[in-house]
Amino acid sequence: MSAELxxxxxxxxxxxxxxxxxxxxxxxxxxVYWVFMTDSDLEKEWRNCWRAVTDAGRKLDPGLxxxxxxxxxxxxxxxxxxxANHQTEVxxxxxxxxIKDCEGCKLEGYDCxxxxxxxxxxxxxxxxxxxxx
Numbered sequence: 253m254s255a256e257l258x259x260x261x262x263x264x265x266x267x268x269x270x271x272x273x274x275x276x277x278x279x280x281x282x283x284v285y286w287v288f289m290t291d292s293d294l295e296k297e298w299r300n301c302w303r304a305v306t307d308a309g310r311k312l313d314p315g316l317x318x319x320x321x322x323x324x325x326x327x328x329x330x331x332x333x334x335x336a337n338h339q340t341e342v343x344x345x346x347x348x349x350x351i352k353d354c355e356g357c358k359l360e361g362y363d364c365x366x367x368x369x370x371x372x373x374x375x376x377x378x379x380x381x382x383x384x385x
Contacts, residue, residue: 255288255300255302257302258286258302258304258314258315259314259315260273260314260315260317260318260319261276261315261316261317261318262318262319264319266304266314266319268286270283270304270319271283273304273312273314273317273318273319274317274318274319274320274321274322275316275317275318276316276318276322277322278321278322278324278327280321281304281306281310281312281317282306282307283304283305283306283307283312284305284306284307285305286302286303286304286305287302287303287305287311288300288301288302288303289301289302289303301313302314304317323377323380323381324381325381328374328377328378328381331346332346332374334346334348342366343359343366343367343369343370344357344366346370347359358373359373
């Protein structure tokens with residue numbers, strides 16, 4: 253039997269060198285090590301699955317955690333504030349990028365201008381936060 257890598261709540265593979273996972277509300281949990289549970293007489297539901305062990309000794313189900321901090325209305329507001337409080341008329345600060353540093357930008361994959369890609373991204377985030385995605 254071979255064990256696949258653990259997956260987070262969004263189905264993304266979690267590398268075993270991951271040091272932090274996030275809960276639903278964005279709470280960070282420090283991961284000390286990983287265990288693969290092959291059998292447990294006391295807890296049958298934990299058979300053949302990964303558990304992340306925190307610095308507090310708790311065993312977390314990675315399928316209920318997030319590899320990256322989940323989005324929130326507060327985070328969206330903070331990201332929009334980066335543009336509102338910036339001197340230039342570009343959307344680069346929204347993506348935490350230097351102006352015109354396009355390589356690796358999260359808006360790079362869109363087939364339109366940065367401004368349109370920015371608006372599409374904000375709209376997608378709003379839909380997801382409202383539970384429509």
